[in-house]
Amino acid sequence: MQSNGILGGIRSGEAIVRGRAVLRPFNLLMEGGASLHLLEKTTSSRTEPVENAMYRFFSGKKVRIPKIFYNTFDAAAEEGVLLMEDLAPTHRNIADWNAPLAAGALTDLLGLIAEFHACGWGQADLPLPEHLGSLGNYMQHLNYLERDYAYFRQHCAFRLGAEEHALYEHCLRRLQEHAGRHIDRIHARHHTAYIHGDLNACNVLYPAVPGALPVLIDLEAVRTGLCSEDLVMLFVHDFHHGEAQTMAILQQYYDILHAGLVQTYPWEQFMEDMRWSLMEGLFFPAKLLAHEGVQDEELAWKSIEACRALLEATG
Numbered sequence: 068m069q070s071n072g073i074l075g076g077i078r079s080g081e082a083i084v085r086g087r088a089v090l091r092p093f094n095l096l097m098e099g100g101a102s103l104h105l106l107e108k109t110t111s112s113r114t115e116p117v118e119n120a121m122y123r124f125f126s127g128k129k130v131r132i133p134k135i136f137y138n139t140f141d142a143a144a145e146e147g148v149l150l151m152e153d154l155a156p157t158h159r160n161i162a163d164w165n166a167p168l169a170a171g172a173l174t175d176l177l178g179l180i181a182e183f184h185a186c187g188w189g190q191a192d193l194p195l196p197e198h199l200g201s202l203g204n205y206m207q208h209l210n211y212l213e214r215d216y217a218y219f220r221q222h223c224a225f226r227l228g229a230e231e232h233a234l235y236e237h238c239l240r241r242l243q244e245h246a247g248r249h250i251d252r253i254h255a256r257h258h259t260a261y262i263h264g265d266l267n268a269c270n271v272l273y274p275a276v277p278g279a280l281p282v283l284i285d286l287e288a289v290r291t292g293l294c295s296e297d298l299v300m301l302f303v304h305d306f307h308h309g310e311a312q313t314m315a316i317l318q319q320y321y322d323i324l325h326a327g328l329v330q331t332y333p334w335e336q337f338m339e340d341m342r343w344s345l346m347e348g349l350f351f352p353a354k355l356l357a358h359e360g361v362q363d364e365e366l367a368w369k370s371i372e373a374c375r376a377l378l379e380a381t382g
């Protein structure tokens with residue numbers, strides 16, 4: 068670019084270290100004064116990071132993710148390198164938002180997520196995550212949930228009543244009883260999606276300028292799963308809207324998703340998937356406490372209320 072007179076210079080900003088990843092902004096100063104904002108994300112890894120592979124998969128598909136200018140795995144340095152468009156000048160992440168979300172923002176968000184899910188619908192190119200690899204693995208995963216719950220029951224700093232504990236136990240039994248069917252269905256890639264896998268509010272960038280659209284970032288946890296897993300994470304654990312509005316959100320998401328799928332995804336199946344993900348999601352606060360010592364009463368109540376309400380509302 069420099070030899071073609073396009074580039075005046077490169078200015079790099081402060082690097083931010085986040086776990087295995089380092090993010091560093093770059094400004095490419097163009098001749099004439101304009102500049103191009105880029106962000107480099109390097110991730111140390113022995114093999115190509117999932118995120119690099121997923122940016123390759125999703126780039127060019129009908130989904131809004133940052134533009135990627137360079138995507139490689141450097142085997143010698145053992146790191147994945149991504150050079151992407153830095154959306155900081157036009158977007159903010161939605162971590163500061165609170166429920167209820169404004170109608171227009173919600174519609175844009177649901178469109179973004181539904182388009183993302185439609186891209187890998189029913190596809191089998193990604194290896195399955197370990198806990199879904201076999202019925203044995205999934206049962207083991209449920210044993211871990213049970214163990215986390217036992218710890219949570221003993222150590223959580225807030226009071227849950229007998230009814231709440233009965234709900235945890237009921238859900239665990241239901242997951243165990245139907246595990247075989249769940250794994251068979253996942254293995255057949257029957258209505259599976261490539262889900263984002265870490266769809267918390269920090270991983271959605273929303274436009275701060277008129278006319279721009281929201282964007283999904285951070286593809287390092289993308290995996291095969293149920294679309295409902297992402298929805299539970301964003302619309303129960305982060306932005307819980309209560310029973311009636313959550314049902315309206317699910318309906319709106321479903322209509323957009325369905326319009327983008329070649330095959331029929333029956334509403335009843337979607338509701339069954341929601342129930343499954345809500346039951347699994349119920350154990351998220353227990354996992355957080357058992358593994359990271361996080362006492363999050365609000366999160367526990369959101370997941371209990373959503374599970375209770377939607378298990379009833381959806382059959």
Ligand SMILES: Nc1ncnc2c1ncn2[C@@H]1O[C@H](COP(=O)(O)OP(=O)(O)O)[C@@H](O)[C@H]1O
Pocket residue numbers: 085086088090106108133151152153154155160269270272284285286287
């Ligand atoms: N392309 C981007 N444009 C603007 N900001 C970004 C971009 N990618 C990441 N960020 C910011 O950096 C933060 C961390 O990046 P992310 O890819 O989510 O890494 P991590 O895996 O550490 O969560 C994000 O929450 C967001 O605020």
Ligand SMILES: [Mg+2]
Pocket residue numbers: 269270285
């Ligand atoms: Mg992130």
